[in-house]
Amino acid sequence: MLSRSSVLSIQHKTFIPCSIRHLVLCRAMHGVQRNTLQAAQLDESGDRIVRLAAAAHAALECARTCLLSIDGDDKDIDGDDGALTNASSRTSRIETAMKASRAALEVNPDEYTLWNFRKRVLERGIGDTPGKREPGNKTQEMNSLDVWQDELRLTKVALQTHAKAYPAWQHRLWLLQQSKRVDAEMHTLWIKQERVLCEMLLAKDERNFHAWAHRANVKRLALQMKSELSSEPAAIPGCADEHGPDMIEQELEFSKQHILANFANYSAWHLRSVTLTKKVALLGGGAEHAEAVADIVEKELDWVRNAYYTDPDVESTWIYHRWLLEGELMERSSSVISSARRHGFLRAELTALNELVEMEPNAKWALLAKARLIRFLASEGQDTDSQQVQIILARLRELDPFRHGFYADLLSMQ
Template structure:
């Protein structure tokens, strides 16, 4: 009817979307073909280089294009009489700027983070302090960005950040959000567990699992802490009792039962009486976590076999 805005049908929308995709695909193929032809020469084609930047801004996960830009960077360095020339430094700075544009569209792009670090490693005047601040900013935006955590780990030694400072940052991020595999993993890379720090790590992760027993990330970190032989038998027994109390509050939480299995697995080495409790916990798991019933039954067989020996 007159005066009414025509609304496109679902089929029309699909057809229009398909046409747009086809246009982009044609442009992408033409761009990639031109870049492939230019890679065979000893010098680079500025037009192809510009096209690669445009394509990466749309999709920063095309590794071929990042590799192409690395080749050009090396050509530029080899063509300079002075590898610290202003021209070469400006070229590298533009590469760093490009990766930042790509990270804005996809903060979890493997290729962008790796290319950024690679460029800075050949940069005569890398600004590691700026990179470290960038990491902090991105982690604040999304503390589950494990690419950024890995990048931060590479930078810590570059700018001389002390262990206490970085541990505090890690603790602050975990207190902000316990449910974070990346933060827990990063913390495990900062230092080796010993008698001076294991109590601190245990208190932190124990607080996390008691706050949210259903979240799996802290439980995996707890398992890593429990795997260290430095943890005393007495402490393991205390933890087992604590988890018994927690299970009364959260009877349907499989992670509590699993933690009790991990603890009894080490306690069995010093006291065979814990085998019975271990069998009990795995039997309960076969009912609570039926998806992994076969796995728990295998563990039960091993525990029963150990009980007979």
């Protein structure tokens, strides 16, 4: 294998970031302003980077040697030393490499190969149940719950400073999944507690899509856990309640809190649309739920109206508004709710949009929503002024010139 130093004449020892611009040129940095970094800071961070790069390199080399040793052991290929010496040197190699990779990952959790290395070491420990262990074999420590707890903590440390590091999120999800093979109770507890980490990171950045996706992944794991537990209801008493309809209400409340804090948080609106779809699906298609479904739609419309009256220029609100009027919820409700009631609240919505547009004649989102609603009501045979659609689109074409071509195409589709 080629070493790093043989590629493009890279020499670690001679790596001195002599020019500030080289240092910053290649780093994919988002939002670092040219004038905010002083030369002194750059020098300092330059030295730091030299040290960190060297540490990462050493950790990778250490991990590689360690894996060769482990693989050698698995294949029963002994080296020059005796078997016992091999076992003990292997253990110390593992310990050294785990330590080095931890230090490197704490500062750069994007080093995915180091996470892979740790997975392989942890995986070795999984089958290593107490009964099978040889006395005096130090690797048994790798099997203890403490090691897994510690590993989970490491991902937390990494994510607290690098909340967008894909490999750290992946490693954490892997730990959550694999913990089932280590200890069922720990697995259950971890999955139940995972929302704490997500909430902590969303408090720092409410739009962190890694954290939102992780939440979705954990919910999937929770549902898997629930379905597995339901065949053995006595295993973890009370756990299943966490993931029934209660979970839906929890999610609705969670999205509500985030939306109330900031209407422009589309991530929260999105969660709300996904959750309400599930809620209505759980209710089933029976006519007995018609009122319940209609109430949900009306309540949401009422709420979203408050949001767009407060600020008619927030895109997030309007995408959710479009979902409410045209998405899965309305699709499902159209087969359940009587058309009289449905048309009733759609007409009320049109009135609300008209009032907004009168006050804010340049509110482009409201205008587009109005045009779509008129077109929809017309398609349902309702008496509306469908001429208005063309007039509104023509107005939007002038009002929103960047999207001139979009409105022009919509007009030609009418």
